[in-house]
Amino acid sequence: MLAYYMVLALRSLQRTPILSALMVAAIAVGVGAAMTTLTLNYMMSRNALAHKDDVLYAVQLDSWGPDESAEGPYQMPDQLSYRDAKALLRSDIPQRQVAMHRWGATLTRENSEQSPLQAEIRVSTRDFFPLFDIPFLYGNRWEQSADESPARQVVLSQAMNERLFNGDNSVGQPVNLNGEVFTVIGVLKHWNPSPKVYDLINGAFKDSEALYIPFGLHHQLQIYTWGNYDAWWNEIPKNYQDFLNSHLVWTQYWVELKDAEQKKAYEHFLTAYIKQQKAEGLYPRPLKFRLSRPSEWLRVNEVLADDDRMLGWLALAFLLVCVINATALLLVKFLRKAPEMGIRRALGASRNAVFSQHLIESGCIGLLGGIGGILLAIVGLARLRQLQMGSLDQIASMDWVMMSAAIVLALIASILAGLYPAWRISHSSSSAYLKTQ
C-alpha cells in the first residue's frame, strides 16, 4: 500500500510541477537555513573531553587585586601566575596535572632545503598527553625531570612530522627552535579537538600546536608567553627571574581527580595554599578558587557565542514560516484534486486511506526538500567558512549525524505541513464534487 501511495504521490507531484517545485523549494530553503546554523551550533557545542568530563578540572585561583574583580569566568582570572603554577605542581594529590601555555618559535633544520618557518608551540608539563588522552604515533613523552630542569626535547604533531620528515619515524632527529638544537622524542597521532577545549583563552577554534616542549625550559630559553596575559597592577619585572615570580597570570592549569574524595582533598590543598599566600600578604581578595569540568569550562568561556545561538533561533523561525508556506500550498494543491477525491471516495476509499495517501504525498515532498536542504546547507556552510576566513574550517562542516538530522527535520516539517491539508481533503464532502462532474 505504501509503495502504491508513493507512486500516486510522485504522479501527483508531476501533474503540478510548478506548485510541487515551490513546495519542495520552501522546505529545502527552510531546512537548509536551519541546518546551516544548527550544524554550526552543534559543532561549536562539542566537547572533545566528554569521556573524561567527571575527572578533569580547569583550575582558577582568585589572585586578583583588592579593588576590582578580574574579568574572567566567575569573576576570577582564567589563568594562573607561573609562580602559583609551580607551587601547585608540588601537590601529589591529583592523578595528573598540567601547567602549560602558548608559545612559538622559528623552526629550522640543519642541512635542510626547507625554508625556516614559524611554529606554534605548547610549553607544558609531561602529563599533558595522558591527561587529555593524546595518542602517540612514535616515541614517547619526556621524563619527569624535564618538567623541572631543562631538557631540549620536543614532541611533534603528526602534521608537523609529515611536513618535516615525510611522516617517517623522526624520534632522535634534531630540529632547531630559535637557533637551539632540540631532539625529537615523540610524534603524536592526529589530534585536533575543536573547540580547543584545553585552551579556550587564545582562540577557541584554533588548531592544536605543531610542537610540544617541556615546562622546565623557561629559565634557559627565557620564554615569554605568546598567549593572553593579564595583571591587576602594572608590575614591571626587572629581569627574567622577576618576571617568573611576578603576579602576571599566563599559565593554564588542569588537574585530573579520580573521585570525590580526591577532589575534596585537592580543594583542601587549594584552600591551604591560598591561606598561606594571604599570610605572606598576597591574594588580597576573599578566598576563592574554582574547579571547572570541561563542559562547564566550554560554557563559561562562551564558546557558543550569543550571535550563534541567536542565528539558530532565527533559522528555526525561518523554518516555521517555510512550513506554514508549504501548508498553504499543499492545501491549494489538495483542494484542486477534490473532484478526483470525490470519485475515489464514492468508489469506496475510506477517509483514512485518503488521509494517509495525502500525508505520504507530503512526506515525499519533505524527502525531496530534505535532500535539497542538505545541498543548500553544504553551500551555506561553505559560504560560512569563506566568510570566517579560515577560522571555522573545522567547525563549519556536516557530519552524518547532521545529514540524518536534516532528513528527519525535513520529514517532520513536511508532515506537519501536510496534516491539516490531508485532514481537510479527507473530510470534504464528496457528493458536492460529484455533482459538478
Added chain:
Amino acid sequence: MLELRPILSALWRHKVSALLIALQLGLTLAVISNAAVIVQERIQQVTRPTGVAVADIVTAHIAPVAKDYDLLQAFRLDLAMIRALPEVVAATVSRAPLTGSGSSSGVQAEPNREVGATPAAIFMVDEHFIDALGMQLVAGRTFAAEEIGEASETTSWRSNTVIITQQLADKFFANTQALGKAIYFSGEDNPMEVVGIVARNLGPWPNSTRAGNAIFLPILMDTQKHDFIVRAAPGQRDGLVKLLEEKLAERDSERVITVKTLEEQKNRYYAGDNTLITMLSGVVGLLTFIVALGIIGLTVFWVAQRQKQIGVRRALGANRSTICRYFLLENLMIATTGISFGVAAAQIFNHFLVSAFNQPPLPPATVASCALALVLISLVAALIPSLRAANISPATVTRSL
C-alpha cells in the same frame, strides 16, 4: 468600498488559507524586522571610521632564526631600508591596530589612584607613527627622534611624554585643554605629559568597550610582538607586499618574514560580524522571496477556482480594473491582518533577542518600514495573478454555463 462585503464573504470561505498567508506575513515581519535592525547595527559597527589609513597599510613581521639576534638593530636597519623605498610614505615599528591583539592598561588623570581606571590600548611607537598609520594630529606635536627610549620586556619602560586620542582627551579633560596635562598609569605617580592629540584610533579591539581609548608612548621595544607598519603611496599597497617580502629577505635572509595588509587583518577581526551581516541579509531575502511565492501560489489558485464567477461578473459589465482591484483588495486585507499580528510578534521576538542574546532593541521606524515593504511585496505578488484574472474573457467562461 462597496466591494468589501463580497470580498469578506469570499474570504470567509477560504479562511484557513487566508489565515495561513496572514500568519506567514506576520512571522516574516517579526523575523525580518529583527534581522534588519541587527544588520543595520553591525554594518554601522564595521564601517565606522577607524582613524587610520587601513587601505594603504601593510604590516611586516620578522622572526629571526639565530638565537642571539639583535632585534633592535634589525628594526633600525630594516626601517631605514623601508623608508628609502619610493613606494613608501612612512614606516614605524609597533603593534598594528584593528587586529584583535595588543595590550591595554588602566589609565588615570590623577596620580596614585587605584580604582575607576579608564582602560586604554597602549602603543609603543617611534617618531614616524602618525604618518605611518595615516592618523590626523589635531593638537600639539608628534614625538621627536631623541625622545624615543629603548626597552625590552624585562626593562622598565615608563615615559614622560604621551600622545593620546581625542576620545581619551575628552574623557579626562572634558572642557579644558588636554595639552600639557599629565596622565598616569593606574596606581602610579609617574606623570606622562600629553604632548599631542590624534583625532581617532580604534585600537586593537574595535568591538570592545575600550575601543577608541589609546595612548602612544615614545618607546622602541625589543620584542617579537612588534611589526613594521608601513604606509604605501596610494595604489602601491599590493605591490608593496611583494616588495617588502623581497627586500626584507634581501637584507637578512635568516628570518621568517610575514607580510600582510592591514585590510585583511581588519576583515579577519570583523569576520564574525561580516558573517552575521551576510547570513541575516540572506535570511531576509529568502524569507521575503518564499512569502511572495506563497502569495502568488494562493492567488493563482483562487483565480483559477473563481474563473466562472469572474466570467459572469465580466459578462454583467464589470471591467478589467474592477476584477484586478478585487483581488488586490482581497490581498491587502489579508496582508493588513498579518502585518498587525506581525508588529506584535516582532516586539515579542525582539524582547527575547534583547534579553537572551544582547541584541539591539527594535525601533518602531524599522518595524514600520519593514511592514510597508512587506505590504508592497505582497501586493506585487498578488498583481501578477490578478492581471491574469482580469484577462479572463467573459465569452470563454460563460460558454460552458
